[in-house]
Amino acid sequence: MKFPVLQGWMVGSGQRPLRKQLAITLSAIFAVSILVAVLLLNQLFGLQARNLIDQRSSFFMDAMLAVREYTSKDVNPIVAPLNEGPGAFRPESVPSYSAQTVFSYLKAKPEYRDYSYREAALNPTNLRDKADSFETGVIERFRNEPSLTTLAGEKSTPLGPMHFVARPIKITKESCLVCHSTPNRAPASQLLTYGDSSGFGWKLNEIVGAQIVTVPQKAVFEAKDRSLFTTALLFVIAFVAVGLITNSVLNQLILRPMREISRKAEEASVTPATVSFDERSRSDEIGLLARSFERMKQSLAISMQMLKDRQGRP
Numbered sequence: 001m002k003f004p005v006l007q008g009w010m011v012g013s014g015q016r017p018l019r020k021q022l023a024i025t026l027s028a029i030f031a032v033s034i035l036v037a038v039l040l041l042n043q044l045f046g047l048q049a050r051n052l053i054d055q056r057s058s059f060f061m062d063a064m065l066a067v068r069e070y071t072s073k074d075v076n077p078i079v080a081p082l083n084e085g086p087g088a089f090r091p092e093s094v095p096s097y098s099a100q101t102v103f104s105y106l107k108a109k110p111e112y113r114d115y116s117y118r119e120a121a122l123n124p125t126n127l128r129d130k131a132d133s134f135e136t137g138v139i140e141r142f143r144n145e146p147s148l149t150t151l152a153g154e155k156s157t158p159l160g161p162m163h164f165v166a167r168p169i170k171i172t173k174e175s176c177l178v179c180h181s182t183p184n185r186a187p188a189s190q191l192l193t194y195g196d197s198s199g200f201g202w203k204l205n206e207i208v209g210a211q212i213v214t215v216p217q218k219a220v221f222e223a224k225d226r227s228l229f230t231t232a233l234l235f236v237i238a239f240v241a242v243g244l245i246t247n248s249v250l251n252q253l254i255l256r257p258m259r260e261i262s263r264k265a266e267e268a269s270v271t272p273a274t275v276s277f278d279e280r281s282r283s284d285e286i287g288l289l290a291r292s293f294e295r296m297k298q299s300l301a302i303s304m305q306m307l308k309d310r311q312g313r314p
Contacts, residue, residue: 030243049223053215061165064211065211076093088193119210120132142210146207149168152164166210168210170205180199183200261277
């Protein structure tokens with residue numbers, strides 16, 4: 001008597017072993033799981049990278065606003081009277097000059113060399129602050145949308161894409177018009193240094209320029225990609241380790257006992273009296289299967305004995 005149901009468990013049988021089927025199934029599950037995890041992590045790490053860039057740009061903008069505030073409240077009252085004299089104009093009294101100068105010292109550090117801070121104007125006193133085409137577009141956006149207080153986005157540069165955040169420069173103090181309304185109101189030292197052809201004609205509550213912080217994105221996203229690669233590699237290593245352990249456990253607890261039961265079942269089909277299914281003592285499904293084959297073996301032995309007895313009668 002043969003047991004075809006168990007033929008696939010036999011070593012060397014023509015059917016595909018269950019161990020191979022399980023390995024293929026687990027590999028497919030792991031591959032899909034890793035792919036889904038990497039896609040989700042890419043979205044998560046990308047969001048974290050963008051948040052980091054936003055935080056950096058906002059931090060530098062707030063820092064420069066603090067420098068402007070300090071200059072306006074503490075430095076200007078001391079330096080401004082000196083500009084009333086016949087000597088050279090002292091720009092340290094101007095908040096925009098102080099902020100941009102402080103940032104230039106920061107840019108001297110290698111880690112900040114690709115950052116930038118500009119206080120660009122359409123009609124600046126110092127022509128180095130003249131808005132370029134991009135900055136002009138930002139300023140015009142603020143002028144056309146007076147309720148807009150912050151503008152952020154991405155700009156293309158020779159160094160790659162950069163993130164920028166901008167705020168409008170609005171004339172809210174009458175004291176600003178002393179230097180920027182008409183040349184005859186401006187300090188003589190200012191006219192001596194910058195001339196009388198630019199930086200005038202400003203009006204109260206007019207948006208004349210924009211503060212623009214530019215932060216590089218490349219390094220942040222490269223760090224994001226490295227983190228994603230490292231995390232994905234750890235996932236692969238973990239899944240491979242789990243797969244190997246799972247395969248070993250399945251082989252030890254299920255596949256090897258099943259092969260042994262299959263071998264004994266084949267032997268019992270010929271000589272049932274010499275076979276004992278020791279696995280029947282187990283309390284799991286393997287034990288249940290072994291007990292079933294033990295009963296089948298005993299029934300087969302009784303049937304064979306009855307057949308012999310019948311054949312031995314005259």
